[in-house]
Amino acid sequence: xxxxxxxxxxxxxxxxxxxxxxxxxxxxxxxxxxxxxxxxxxxxxxxxxxxxxxxxxxxxxxxxxxxxxxxxxxxxxxxxxxxxxxxxxxxxxxxxxxxxxxxxxxxxxxxxxxxxxxxxxxxxxxxxxxxxxxxxxxxxxxxxxxxxxxxxxxxxxxxxxxxxxxxxxxxxxxxxxxxxxxxxxxxxxxxxxxxxxxxxxxxxxxxxxxxxxxxxxxxxxxxxxxxxxxxxxxxxxxxxxxxxxxxxxxxxxxxxxxxxxxxxxxxxxxxxxxxxxxxxxxxxxxxxxxxxxxxxxxxxxxxxxxxxxxxxxxxxxxxxxxxxxxxxxxxxxxxxxxxxxxxxxxxxxxxxxxxxxxxxxxxxxxxxxxxxxxxxxxxx
Ligand SMILES: Cc1cc2nc3c(=O)[nH]c(=O)nc-3n(C[C@H](O)[C@H](O)[C@H](O)COP(=O)(O)OP(=O)(O)OC[C@H]3O[C@@H](n4cnc5c(N)ncnc54)[C@H](O)[C@@H]3O)c2cc1C
Numbered sequence: 001x002x003x004x005x006x007x008x009x010x011x012x013x014x015x016x017x018x019x020x021x022x023x024x025x026x027x028x029x030x031x032x033x034x035x036x037x038x039x040x041x042x043x044x045x046x047x048x049x050x051x052x053x054x055x056x057x058x059x060x061x062x063x064x065x066x067x068x069x070x071x072x073x074x075x076x077x078x079x080x081x082x083x084x085x086x087x088x089x090x091x092x093x094x095x096x097x098x099x100x101x102x103x104x105x106x107x108x109x110x111x112x113x114x115x116x117x118x119x120x121x122x123x124x125x126x127x128x129x130x131x132x133x134x135x136x137x138x139x140x141x142x143x144x145x146x147x148x149x150x151x152x153x154x155x156x157x158x159x160x161x162x163x164x165x166x167x168x169x170x171x172x173x174x175x176x177x178x179x180x181x182x183x184x185x186x187x188x189x190x191x192x193x194x195x196x197x198x199x200x201x202x203x204x205x206x207x208x209x210x211x212x213x214x215x216x217x218x219x220x221x222x223x224x225x226x227x228x229x230x231x232x233x234x235x236x237x238x239x240x241x242x243x244x245x246x247x248x249x250x251x252x253x254x255x256x257x258x259x260x261x262x263x264x265x266x267x268x269x270x271x272x273x274x275x276x277x278x279x280x281x282x283x284x285x286x287x288x289x290x291x292x293x294x295x296x297x298x299x300x301x302x303x304x305x306x307x308x309x310x311x312x313x314x315x316x317x318x319x320x321x322x323x324x325x326x327x328x329x330x331x332x333x334x335x336x337x338x339x340x341x342x343x344x345x346x347x348x349x350x351x352x353x354x355x356x357x358x359x360x361x362x363x364x365x366x367x368x369x370x371x372x373x374x375x376x377x378x379x380x
Contacts, residue, residue: 001326003027007143007153009131009166010034013045013109014294014311015159016116016125020058021319023121031120032143032151034130034160038117040110041241043185043272044219044226046202047107049092049100051309054316054371056102058119065115070105071218075201078358081208084258088360092202100367106202106217106226108187112308131160133169134290141289144169155322155329156290159311162277164296170287176277178236179301179352181211183276184250186227186268187219193267196260199225205261210354212253213303214261227268228302229254236275245273276301278352281345286333293318298344303354306347306366314340316371324376335377343369 004027008015011033019029047055047070056063078088092104117125133144134156142150143166158166162176193199200222205214211232219226231253251265279299285292294311318336325332347366350356357363 001026001323004154004322004326004329005152006030006155006157006322007032007151008157008159009143010158010160010164010296011038011117011125011127012159012161012294012311013112013116013308014296014315015157016113016120017055017058017312017315018157018159018293018318019124020062020116020119021316022322023124024059025319025323027322029124030151030153031125032129032131032145033125033127036128038110038113040108043109043187044217044228045107045109045112045308046217046305047105047112047312048305048309049096049102049104049367050369050371051312052102052105053100054312057316057372060119062115062119065118066105066107066112069111069220070107071200071220071222072103073106073200073202073217075198076104076357076363077198077201077203078360079203079205079258079261081205081212081257081261084260087206088357090357090360090363096367099364101370104202106219108219111220132165134166136288136290154289155333157318158290158292158296159294159315160296162279162295162299164292166290167292167296170290170292171282174279176279176299179276179278180232180234181230181276181301182233182236182273183302184229184231184245184271184273186271188225188227188267190218190223190225193225193264196263204357205257206358207257212257213354214254214257214264216264227264229265230276233275238275241272241274243273245271247271278348281341281348285337285341286330289329289333291318291333291336298348300348300351301354302351304347304351304356304366306351310344310347313369313371314344317374317376320372321376339374339376
């Protein structure tokens with residue numbers, strides 16, 4: 001097989017996973033990442049068994065590195081805001097490993113990015129380089145960079161997140177929709193939460209309305225606990241993952257919640273805020289030799305905790321499709337999309353509906369997906 005030159009825009013979770021999988025197949029991959037270096041920005045990434053299975057399949061040290069810093073939640077629990085009653089409890093750790101071939105891992109976003117970066121061939125990522133578009137002719141394809149230069153490649157991949165410039169360049173500009181919800185995030189030392197139940201589990205406190213919920217799960221090997229909550233807001237103008245929030249405002253919004261839920265917020269001091277945006281599922285993600293993956297193709301609200309997991313699954317399926325049909329890139333991209341569009345659209349819609357595992361239910365169709373073996377159209 002003649003190796004392809006593959007240019008990926010965006011060195012996030014999806015872009016790096018795709019690069020590792022494509023390099024393992026012998027392709028010549030470069031990533032163009034707008035930021036100048038990865039900082040410890042953002043907090044959690046919740047990797048459910050479907051994503052851990054996909055990451056483990058990359059081989060090398062990735063699985064071991066993730067497990068050095070991640071935590072393994074024991075259960076996935078739903079509780080009610082008023083009397084604290086449990087409405088569902090799904091075993092996740094060893095039980096998920098047995099059932100789905102991998103556990104759930106909860107990890108700091110920076111630790112996940114570091115594990116992925118370490119698995120790339122050195123020099124794969126060019127930091128501080130921003131893309132602004134794509135140019136394709138019947139004979140060539142190129143990424144247009146903001147500095148005016150162009151990167152020619154056989155395959156172009158837009159893994160540049162919810163505000164994807166590749167998506168706009170290929171399908172026209174349209175802004176994601178603000179959901180009317182603001183998410184609040186905090187990381188709390190476990191010692192500050194002494195006496196609170198279920199700290200080794202992923203717990204969601206369901207509110208009386210869809211605008212209020214609290215989610216907690218362990219981070220950093222269980223030494224810290226991640227706390228996530230939402231509040232309603234009519235408008236949102238500011239970008240970013242690290243805008244400081246006023247903890248008093250958050251606590252006030254939850255004063256009618258069960259004392260155990262309120263105690264979680266009482267233990268938070270520094271909180272960050274960010275807006276929750278969505279887009280509708282797209283009918284198509286590819287054009288010629290260019291395609292999208294992850295949030296660039298199908299951003300979703302975090303209520304099924306699948307944003308990063310879908311980017312990882314996409315990356316594996318895309319690498320398989322390209323390697324299965326290196327002589328016909330448009331056919332490979334078509335096979336990738338066909339394998340991925342319905343699943344990601346269903347999870348986009350399910351996340352927005354915000355009912356996932358509220359009263360129990362079967363999680364197999366999400367957690368039991370195996371990106372390395374899911375059928376691809378015959379493109380060989
Ligand atoms: C800084 C940051 C912090 C986050 N924190 C959280 C969090 O705490 N909790 C959570 O649930 N989700 C968080 N997310 C979102 C979550 O990580 C994504 O939903 C998920 O990982 C999807 O991955 P992705 O690879 O598709 O996109 P992303 O992870 O968004 O990665 C996109 C990458 O593309 C780069 N990029 C964007 N535009 C350009 C351009 N024009 N040229 C070159 N590079 C470009 C970005 O810098 C980024 O590195 C965060 C995302 C970011 C970018």
